Amino acid sequence: MSTLGRRLATPALFVVLAALVALSFVISLTFGSVDYSRTEVWQVVAAHLSGGKGPDQAIDSVVWELRAPRGLLAIIVGAGLALAGVAMQTLVRNPLADPYLLGVSSGASVGATAVITLGVFSSFGLYSLSVGALLGALGATAAVYAITVAQGGLTPLRLILTGVVLSSAFSALASFLVFKGPDARAAQGVMFWMLGSVAGGQWNKLLLPALVVLLAFVVLMFLANSLDALAAGPDTAAALGVNVAVLRQVLFFIQALLVGAMVAVAGGIGFVGLVIPHLARMLVGSLHRRLLPIAMVSGSLFLLWVDVIARISAPPQEIPLGVVTGVLGAPLFLLLMGRGRYKFGSAS
Template sequence: MKIREERYKIIFLSLLVLLVFSILIGVSFGSSYISIKNVYQFLSNRILNREIFSPTWKKNIEAIIWEIRVPRVLLSAITGGGLAISGVLMQCITKNPIADPYILGISSGASAGAVAVIIFGEATIGMLGITGGAFIGAIACGIIVFIIGTENGKNISTVRLILTGLAVSTIFSSITNILVYSAKNSNQVRSAVFWSMGSLGRAKWGELLIPFLALAIVFILSILLSKSLDILLLGDNTAKMVGMNIGRIKTIIILSSTILISILVALTGSIGFIGLIVPHICRYFCGSSHKKLLTLSILVGAIFLILCDTIARTIFPPRDIPIGIITSIIGGPFFLFMIGIKSFSFGGKNGRS
């Protein structure tokens, strides 16, 4: 047990270092390269509000770093971490190892809302309107799934919840397709398709606070409920025997996760595979203890999406590739590899807990 705890601490500290390093890489690389040394020196001066390092870079570099790349990298970290812990939560309450944050149809609702604004109101409302439309669509989808799938929280049946999410997702996807078909020009279609595949290009300092607070609240709440989540994996009957209020726990998790994903998807579009593969990667190292799993997942998810977005920004400069393409290209084969080595379980390697 002591060896396992020491191993976990080493992994945790290594991931923290890797997160800092990935942030530096994400800020350095883009359509124009900025040396990691200059990025580190400028950020040190800016964060500490002191000129520790004498500037050896051009003044316009500071604007690129602070106004464009840092917000984008931070949004990548927040989104990656949020998708990862939502994946953990969805896999737990559905007891489905291939569940992801979008299993309740949230991304389909967001896509319908965003595409509706793109097709009918982008010229007047602007990009803020797309974000707002996506959020409204996601929340509407979440409310419908919750009301029908759980009977207003009275019956948290896993099968009923998943089937409701699938049906509602199909409906909203059909609405999105109708909207795209009704587009008046190719630019609207291109914008709709690009948004639906995910993008972090709209990141601004003013848009980071709400997703960060949502992520922090859901993470803290999940850690507080981590022992209950561990018991849920043993089955609903076992949870009832120990006196746990299953309906209340699942309702809290579903609602908090839905709000978090709605906010993230509204800002970035649908980004696949992170919420699916990251929890399994972390289970391989820490087993099924949710306190450890959630902590590692938020770090690995942040690192993974930062690096994927860096690739998306640099592979065909100055154009951005939709981030969802990169996560799918990397995530798909990796997920197949995980299945091949039989680590596809809730307890890590060979079901280890």
């Protein structure tokens, strides 16, 4: 497809994918421990959109208070992880990088594990787990940044090595907290959280992650041309007038903010930030002005259906989302890489 054709196709593709996300969201409301018909679900959705409530109070409570915020959280987290994946792969110029490479997720795991096993931050009530995970993520971000800068700057190699080492250290600390925890059931809770879930989605928990995703998207779109230059190489970017050091710092903190916020509300969900950017590049190329919006809606669509699969695969229990993304993501990633239709950092 020509460059002009791609530019014309990208808005249409975005609209199609966004429409699929909206349709999939309504369909996802029919699935759960009790299945409802699309007619019953649509009656609830239409009633709330018009300012009322559904005709059946029991169905209304399940669909609107439990399943709807859960589905919206999956949409938000999928978009956030996909954007974080694009930012990370551009930052380190490595197509194998994923949002969890720098240890932010492992730091969040320490905070969340401390909440589950030791009861810290209990004064925050329902928000204690999210607060603990977010503070852990911020602590990990600060540690990676400080160590990398102290060793000479935010170069891709230093970031990767520092992130990998600290990620192992944070994971070991989280495991130690589980081992020392007084309640054996806490270990199961920690494991489920580390593998990710949007089951705790509530209306009052959606605003913060949604704002983070929106802010990150706007900033990344504003920097799209600079990101294209950086993906081609730091020397090329510098020759085009890009301040590479500042751009790397901005990318580092954007992806850290995205990962911290998403992990805080949904736990560690793998493969989304690795696979979706590659899929988006296959569809529209590597220019970030096209890549970012397509990756965002593709991530939303992917994680929304992952959550549906997690709900219906082993009733009455739910499978952690990380298990489903691993089963689906690994063969999908290998399939995409086997096709070889694009080169990282180019428009083709």
